């Protein structure tokens with residue numbers, strides 16, 4: 001029994017020591033902590049969502065947003081947001097952003113407008129308590145392996161956006177990417193906006209490469225710039241305009257990404273290896 005009590009005490013001594021001496025340990029510790037803490041937050045949030053709305057309801061995103069807002073401090077991250085005024089748009093719209101890591105959830109919750117939920121891969125629903133709270137928050141799950149299914153879910157979503165006056169956040173790269181640039185955009189977000197005839201609001205996260213490097217196992221403190229760009233109208237557009245709409249959005253977002261990422265690298269200095 002006495003030995004068992006020693007274990008937490010030993011951990012309390014060893015963990016700070018390792019945190020000071022090994023950046024690889026910090027990397028794994030912060031990653032593990034992030035997932036575990038989100039799971040715990042979701043566990044607390046699930047009954048709150050059910051009590052508030054009785055089940056799946058986009059209004060639950062307010063609870064989720066509130067619960068996630070402090071997590072940045074625990075990981076040593078800060079957000080600098082610009083362009084808030086562009087989110088002051090009435091009615092439904094589609095938000096599109098680049099996607100580097102699951103840490104994007106922190107930025108998403110930092111600026112998530114009311115009545116806005118996201119499109120996510122269907123595998124996320126199996127992520128324990130996080131999966132369940134995503135479902136309760138009205139997240140729209142798509143099967144990326146079956147284009148026809150994904151398209152029909154998105155077409156339903158276009159209708160729901162108008163019927164229920166909701167906003168949807170889509171990651172048009174379709175997967176996480178940390179190659180220092182944006183991946184070519186998939187077309188779903190643009191079909192969605194054109195089908196619903198609603199504006200697109202592009203949001204750009206600066207590169208995480210000055211604080212988070214997966215291959216090098218680095219996870220330092222850092223600043224993330226979030227730039228909200230002016231809305232792009234889609235009124236009067238048809239599916240023939242989707243390709244040019246996607247290209248235009250890509251060009252605007254890529255220019256903003258290179259601009260805000262470059263300025264961070266310059267002010268913080270590059271990551272040392």
Ligand SMILES: CCCCCCCCCCCCCC(=O)SCCNC(=O)CCNC(=O)[C@H](O)C(C)(C)COP(=O)(O)OP(=O)(O)OC[C@H]1O[C@@H](n2cnc3c(N)ncnc32)[C@H](O)[C@@H]1OP(=O)(O)O
Nearest residue numbers: 041042120121147150151154171172174186187188189191
């Ligand atoms: C407290 C704890 C809290 C925790 C909170 C957690 C929050 C969690 C946040 C979670 C964040 C999680 C974040 C995540 O999970 S990110 C991963 C999931 N998200 C996405 O994949 C979204 C982006 N993907 C797309 O938009 C794709 O296009 C889809 C998936 C729809 C199809 O992709 P696919 O690769 O199968 O096909 P394709 O893109 O090559 O297109 C093929 C053709 O179809 C045409 N087409 C496409 N779409 C439509 C359409 N709607 N109507 C009519 N036509 C359409 C298209 O023009 C093309 O034709 P053409 O142009 O070549 O002629």
Ligand SMILES: CCCCCCCC/C=C\CCCCCCCC(=O)OC[C@@H](O)COP(=O)(O)O
Nearest residue numbers: 035038039101102105126127128130174175176
């Ligand atoms: C039974 C337990 C299973 C545990 C699984 C752990 C699940 C993660 C839990 C908490 C992490 C914090 C919230 C994360 C939400 C992140 C969503 C995300 O970033 O999904 C990735 C997706 O956009 C693209 O996927 P791919 O890059 O194509 O792959």
